[in-house]
Amino acid sequence: MAVNALKDYSFAPADSQDKFHGNQLLYVGWDEHLMFCAPFAYCLPPDTRFGDLCQKFMAHSFGYHPEWKQVDFSKVTWLKSGQPFVPDMDKTLAELGLGHKDVLRFRTPGLTGIAGTCS
Amino acid sequence: MSKVFIAFQTNEDTRPIIEAILADNPHAVLDEQPAMVKIDAEGELVIKRESIEELIGRDFDLQELQVNLITISGHLDEDDDQFKLSWLN
Amino acid sequence: MDMHVKKLGLKEKYAHMTRGLGWDTTYQPMEKVFPQATFEGIKIHDWEKWEDPFRLTMDAYWKYQAEKERKLYAVLDAFAQNNGHLGITDARYLSAIKLFLTGISPLEYVAHRGFAAAGRNFPGVGPRVACLMQSIDEVRHAQTQIHAISNYNKHYDGFHDFKHMLERVWYLSVPKSFFDDAFSAGPFEWMIAIGFSFEYVLTNLLFVPFMSGAAYNGDMATVTFGFSAQSDEARHMTLGLECIKFMLEQDPDNLPIVQKWIDKWAWRGIRVLSLVGMMMDYMLPKRVMSWKEAWEIYFEQNGGALFNDLARYGIKVPECLTQCSVDKEHISHQAWATFYQYGGAAAFHTWMPNDEEMDWLSAKYPNTFDKYYRPRFTYWREQAEQGNRFYSNTLPMLCQVCQIPMLFTEPDDPTQICYRESEYKGEKYHTCSDGCKHIFDDEPEKYIQAWLPVHQIYQGNCFNEGVDPTAEGFDPLAEVLKWYHLEHGKDNLDYEGSRDQQNFQAWRGMATQNT
Structure with a gap:
C-alpha cells in the first residue's frame, strides 16, 4: 500500500x-545455536x-562455540530464504546465485548446542 | 467487570488521600510497593473532595491530586466534587 | 454588603478557557491553514465534541507543574549534597540509568516537538490545549532527566554524550526509529502512536515498576524524576484514550484506520519495550518484580480492560499480541544475551547474573529460564572466569522495521530464530516477526529508507572524517566506537574490572571508613 x-x-x-x-x-544463521543471538x-x-565463507568468515564468527570444531561441512544442510539450498564449496556467491541481502541458515545434525539446549 | 486503578507516590500528602479513597470505596484493594501505593478496584473508583477535606482539615482542590499522581487506568470523569475512574464494559 | 461572587465550576471554567479561545480563520481558508488535519483519511465533523476529562486549564497547569518542579529540585539538591550516588545498591545499577539517559530521555524531547506539531496541526481547540500542555510536559521530562542524571556524570563513565550517541549507536536506533516513524506520520497517527499506544498501553511498564525499582535500589534522584514525569503521564494517557474515543465516535469510516494504527503501534511499542524487560530482569541489582509479572499486571490486565472497553466501538485486540503471552517469558533473556555478547559496542557495562540472581530468574520464569537460558549463561560465566569472555566479533542481522537484531524466536519454538522476508521493487527486506513484516508490507516505501546501523557501518558511513577503511590494519570496531564517542575500555565491556566498579567500591569505602 x-x-x-x-x-x-x-x-x-x-x-x-x-x-x-x-x-x-549476506546473512548467515546457525540453527539450534542461539548462543549467537542473531544471524550474522x-x-x-x-x-x-x-x-571461504565457511572456513574463513563463518569460522571467525562462530568459532567461539565449543561445537564449531565438530561441524562437518559435508553433512551440513542449508536453507536459503527457508528453502533447501545445496552449495558448491568451490563456487562463488555470484555463481551460486546468492544475491544481495540473501539469508542462509545452516543446520548441523547431531550438534544441539550447549548442554543440548540449542544454545 | 474490569479493574480500574490509581497510583500515588508514597508521602505525607497522599496518606490522607489514600485513607479517604479506601473509606469511600470498600471494594478497593491497597497494593503497597517501593515508593508508591496502588489502589485497584473492580469497575469503578470514586475520590471525593469532601472526604479528603475532612481528613486534612482544609479546603482541597481535586486537581491537587495531580502533584503526586503516578498513573491511572479507566475513563476519567472529574468535576469540582469528585474524581471518578470507571470502565464502561 | 454581602458579596455574592460565584466562582466558576471546573467544567464552566474549562469551557471558557479552551473553547472560548478558538476562532476560524478568515484571511485564508481553514483547510489551507490546517492541511494535515485531513490527509490521513480521518473524518471529524465536530471538534467541539472533544472532551478533556481532567479539564485542566493553563493557569492550573502552571500552578501544579511549578509545585512538582519545586519538589523535584529539592530532592536533587539533597541527592547531590549527600553523595546520593553512593547510596545505590551496586554500580551495576547505573547501566540501566545509562540506557535510560541515552535511549529514553532524548525521546522525551522528540515527544515535546511532536506534540507541539500536533497541537499546531489540529483545528480543534480541546486537543490543541491538551497537546500544548503535553508538549511542555515532555520538554520538562527531558530537562529534569538530564539534570537528575548529570549527577552521575560527575562520577561514572558512559553518561557523557547521550545526544551524540542517539543518532549513531546501534541499539539507540531502536527507540529513535520508533519516534521518527511516528513523527513523520500525520497528527492523528502520532496521537495513536505516542498518545495512545505508548502512553496509555505501554508507559506504565516503563515508568511504574522500573521507577519503583529505582527506589528499591536506592536511587532517590531517578525515582523522583521518574514519578514526577509519571504524574504528567496520567494526563497523557487520558489524552490518548480520549483521542481514540473521539475519532471512533466522529465517523464509522475512522474505525479501520484507527485499528490499523493500533495494531502497528502496539507492536512497535512492544518491540521497544524489550529493552525495558531486560532492564527490569537483569540490570536492577535489587528487583521489584519480573518483566513477566509487570507485563501481566500492566499489559494483560490493564490493556485487557482497555480493549474490552473499546470493543463497543468495534476495536479488536491486535492480532500480533497473541504471541506476547509466549514472548513475555523469553524476551528479557534474549535481549540481555544480545547486549552481553555485543557489550564491546555498548555505552554501558554488561555481566552475567550470579547464582542468586539466576535462582531468582528460575523462580520467576519456571517454564523457560532453566530450560533455555541458564545453561547458556552458566557457560558464558565459566568461560569469562577462565579469561575467555564471549564477545561477538561480527555484526548482527537487523530487523528492517524495529531495527533490533534478529534475536526473537518463533512463537511456537523458542529454539528457532524467527525469519520473515518481503520483497519490494526487486530488493529483499527482512523482519523479525509477523508483526514487523506486516508493518513493512503495509508501507514499504517508508521502511526502505531505514537507517540500519549495521548496514551503515558496512557502507562506511560510521567512521570519523578522514578515516580510511582501506588502510592497512584498519580496525572497524575501534573506529566505530570513536565515531560513537565511546571510549573503549571505559564506557563499554564487562562490569567486572570496570572503572565504575573500582570507583564505586573505593568511594563507598571512603564513605564508611576514616582511612
Whole structure:
C-alpha cells in the first residue's frame, strides 16, 4: 500500500547494493545455536568462494562455540530464504546465485548446542 | 467487570488521600510497593473532595491530586466534587 | 454588603478557557491553514465534541507543574549534597540509568516537538490545549532527566554524550526509529502512536515498576524524576484514550484506520519495550518484580480492560499480541544475551547474573529460564572466569522495521530464530516477526529508507572524517566506537574490572571508613 502523504512519496532504498562499494550483504544463521543471538551480517565481494565463507568468515564468527570444531561441512544442510539450498564449496556467491541481502541458515545434525539446549 | 486503578507516590500528602479513597470505596484493594501505593478496584473508583477535606482539615482542590499522581487506568470523569475512574464494559 | 461572587465550576471554567479561545480563520481558508488535519483519511465533523476529562486549564497547569518542579529540585539538591550516588545498591545499577539517559530521555524531547506539531496541526481547540500542555510536559521530562542524571556524570563513565550517541549507536536506533516513524506520520497517527499506544498501553511498564525499582535500589534522584514525569503521564494517557474515543465516535469510516494504527503501534511499542524487560530482569541489582509479572499486571490486565472497553466501538485486540503471552517469558533473556555478547559496542557495562540472581530468574520464569537460558549463561560465566569472555566479533542481522537484531524466536519454538522476508521493487527486506513484516508490507516505501546501523557501518558511513577503511590494519570496531564517542575500555565491556566498579567500591569505602 502507498504511504498516505501530503505530497508525492517516493524514495530510493537506503541499502541497495550499489552503496556497498562492490560488495553485497549476506546473512548467515546457525540453527539450534542461539548462543549467537542473531544471524550474522557479512559484507563480501560477490566473487567470494563459498568455501571461504565457511572456513574463513563463518569460522571467525562462530568459532567461539565449543561445537564449531565438530561441524562437518559435508553433512551440513542449508536453507536459503527457508528453502533447501545445496552449495558448491568451490563456487562463488555470484555463481551460486546468492544475491544481495540473501539469508542462509545452516543446520548441523547431531550438534544441539550447549548442554543440548540449542544454545 | 474490569479493574480500574490509581497510583500515588508514597508521602505525607497522599496518606490522607489514600485513607479517604479506601473509606469511600470498600471494594478497593491497597497494593503497597517501593515508593508508591496502588489502589485497584473492580469497575469503578470514586475520590471525593469532601472526604479528603475532612481528613486534612482544609479546603482541597481535586486537581491537587495531580502533584503526586503516578498513573491511572479507566475513563476519567472529574468535576469540582469528585474524581471518578470507571470502565464502561 | 454581602458579596455574592460565584466562582466558576471546573467544567464552566474549562469551557471558557479552551473553547472560548478558538476562532476560524478568515484571511485564508481553514483547510489551507490546517492541511494535515485531513490527509490521513480521518473524518471529524465536530471538534467541539472533544472532551478533556481532567479539564485542566493553563493557569492550573502552571500552578501544579511549578509545585512538582519545586519538589523535584529539592530532592536533587539533597541527592547531590549527600553523595546520593553512593547510596545505590551496586554500580551495576547505573547501566540501566545509562540506557535510560541515552535511549529514553532524548525521546522525551522528540515527544515535546511532536506534540507541539500536533497541537499546531489540529483545528480543534480541546486537543490543541491538551497537546500544548503535553508538549511542555515532555520538554520538562527531558530537562529534569538530564539534570537528575548529570549527577552521575560527575562520577561514572558512559553518561557523557547521550545526544551524540542517539543518532549513531546501534541499539539507540531502536527507540529513535520508533519516534521518527511516528513523527513523520500525520497528527492523528502520532496521537495513536505516542498518545495512545505508548502512553496509555505501554508507559506504565516503563515508568511504574522500573521507577519503583529505582527506589528499591536506592536511587532517590531517578525515582523522583521518574514519578514526577509519571504524574504528567496520567494526563497523557487520558489524552490518548480520549483521542481514540473521539475519532471512533466522529465517523464509522475512522474505525479501520484507527485499528490499523493500533495494531502497528502496539507492536512497535512492544518491540521497544524489550529493552525495558531486560532492564527490569537483569540490570536492577535489587528487583521489584519480573518483566513477566509487570507485563501481566500492566499489559494483560490493564490493556485487557482497555480493549474490552473499546470493543463497543468495534476495536479488536491486535492480532500480533497473541504471541506476547509466549514472548513475555523469553524476551528479557534474549535481549540481555544480545547486549552481553555485543557489550564491546555498548555505552554501558554488561555481566552475567550470579547464582542468586539466576535462582531468582528460575523462580520467576519456571517454564523457560532453566530450560533455555541458564545453561547458556552458566557457560558464558565459566568461560569469562577462565579469561575467555564471549564477545561477538561480527555484526548482527537487523530487523528492517524495529531495527533490533534478529534475536526473537518463533512463537511456537523458542529454539528457532524467527525469519520473515518481503520483497519490494526487486530488493529483499527482512523482519523479525509477523508483526514487523506486516508493518513493512503495509508501507514499504517508508521502511526502505531505514537507517540500519549495521548496514551503515558496512557502507562506511560510521567512521570519523578522514578515516580510511582501506588502510592497512584498519580496525572497524575501534573506529566505530570513536565515531560513537565511546571510549573503549571505559564506557563499554564487562562490569567486572570496570572503572565504575573500582570507583564505586573505593568511594563507598571512603564513605564508611576514616582511612
